[in-house]
Amino acid sequence: MGKTYIFGHKNPDTDSITSSLVMxxxxxxxxxxxxxxxxxxxxxxxxxxxxxxxISAPKILKDGDILDGSDVILVDHNNPEESISNLDSVNILKIVDHHCVKLSTSYPLYYRAEPVRMHRDNYV
Ligand SMILES: [Mn+2]
Structure with missing residues (x-):
């Protein structure tokens, strides 16, 4: 079993970066x-x-760095538009997120979605 890559959404904010480190x-x-x-x-x-x-910043990925077939864990996002371009060609093991569910997969995975509010009416 190879390495599993854990990452949040593009244009990362603080919860994307810190959740990848915590996960x-x-x-x-x-x-x-x-x-x-x-x-x-x-x-x-x-x-x-x-x-x-x-704390050191996580490694910054360029599009294409995650090869097809790699194991990944998504944090702070599940919308394919906010993720790597080959998301449908990698193996998503888990998702831990607090956004609306946008992704569907053809296989089962661990999925935790909890609507954590950072601001009164603002989920980011
Ligand atoms: Mn975020």
Missing amino acids: ANLETKLGRDVEACALGTPNKETEYVLNYLG
């Missing part, structure tokens, strides 16, 4: 070989948070 920490403790990644450069807010906490 990678959990999955590592569960015995899986994983790498936290990001589909873009962290913004200024996220940079501040990572610097403040002394």
